[in-house]
Amino acid sequence: MRIGIVVDSACDLPLAWLEANDVRLLPVTVRIGGAELADHRDEQATLDFVNAHVVERGHTAETSAFPAERIKDLFLDQLVIDYDYVFCLTVTRSRSQIHDNATAASFAILNEYRPIRARAGHNTPFALRVxxxxxxxxxxxxxxxxxxxxxxxxxxxxxxxxxxxxxxxHSYAYMVPRDLGYLRARTKHRGDRSVGLLAATIGGALDIKPILHCHRGDTGPVAKLRGFEPAIEKLFGFATRRVEAGLLTPTLCLSYGGELEAMRWLPGYEALIAACKAHNIEVFETVMSLTGMVNVGVGSLTIGFAAEAHAFS
Incomplete structure (x- = not known):
């Protein structure tokens, strides 16, 4: 059976890995004023757009999820011929319309694929799971x-x-935003109350940085430290201990809202990479998606892994 895999461009994995493993992409479009870019996970294009538009006006950005009609067209034009079963893996539905769009498209795809596959010489059923x-x-x-x-x-x-x-x-993401004021402006623009005005004000005055957490679609703070680098060091140290305790998959993902070389100089990075090497954990590093950077700010860092239930410490 030919199995295909589709992700949206909010997924923080390197483009070279996606292409090498034939993982197809649903791009998210970002608009800031008159500027627009469809995010195809091109790191240099992302950094160029960020430097030109996001730093000053990113909190006003509008993002457009890949629409259901275009998802349907992608599948019927290519994927129902190339594969017999496709997994479409989306960003959490609590933060994006992509999952609902893909689900809506799936009904039309499964109703319309048979003559398309038959013309291509495939008479077996096609299956899709979002x-x-x-x-x-x-x-x-x-x-x-x-x-x-x-x-x-x-x-x-x-x-x-x-x-x-x-x-x-059982998947977990942890993030340290570099600029809490930007994050507050962005959440206010989106109508999201995730970061309170008081917290942003105090955080800016005292240089307090939260460590944020996402699990099963729910997000919130798990710790607060004074200074970006101390917060990063705390997060890297925590991730190192989780690696040493054992992960559910041999995978750890890192994404950074800027040049990756700057991330590699952050305190605790080398110890984390050494622990991953010692425990045969493959590390995937990438520039954060354009969608991610406009939502949480340039210079933010995130870590992802799968593990048993745990508390941040």
Whole structure:
């Protein structure tokens, strides 16, 4: 059986890895004033757009999820011919319309694919499963990596589906935003009350940085520290201990809202990478998606992994 994998561009995985493993992309479009860019996970294009538009006006950006009609067209034009079963792995539905759009498209796809496949010489059924990763940023990268690993190992589609749905409930993302004032402006523009005005004001005055957490689609702070680098060091140290305690997949994802070389100089990074190497954990590093940067700000860092239930400490 030919198994395909589709993700949206909010998923923080390197473009080179996506292309090498034939993982298809649903791009998210970002508009700031008269400027517009469809995010195809091109790191240089993302950084150029960020430097030109996001730093000063990013909090006013409008993002457009890949619409249901275009998802349907992508599947009927290509994917129902190229594959027999496709997993569409989306950013958490609590933060984006992509999951609902893909679900709506799936009904039309499954109703219309038969004559298209027949003309291509395929008379077997086509199947599609849309899975909510329940994650954001680097946390969203865990499921596609595991899906590719299982597909390449010859796992059957029902077994892959069961594993991905299990991992969605055990995936974690942690983030340190660099500029809490930007994050407050962005959430206010979106009508999101996730970061209170008082917290943003105090945070800016005292240089307090929260460590934020996403699990099963829910987000919130788990710690607050004075200074960006101390918060990063705390987060890297925590991730190192989780790696040493054992992860549910041999995967850890890192994304950074800027040049990756700047991330690699942050305190605690080298110890985390060393722990991953010692425990055979593959590390995926990438520039944060354009969608991510306009929502949480330039210079923010996120970590994603799958693990048993735990408390941040």
């Amino acid at each position: 899975i909510d990763s329940q994650q954001v940023f680097a946390g969203q990268g865990i499921l596609p990596v595991e899906a590719v690993r299982l597909r390449d190992a010859g796992a059957a589609a029902p077994d892959i589906r069961s594993r991905l749905e299990l991992l969605a409930g």
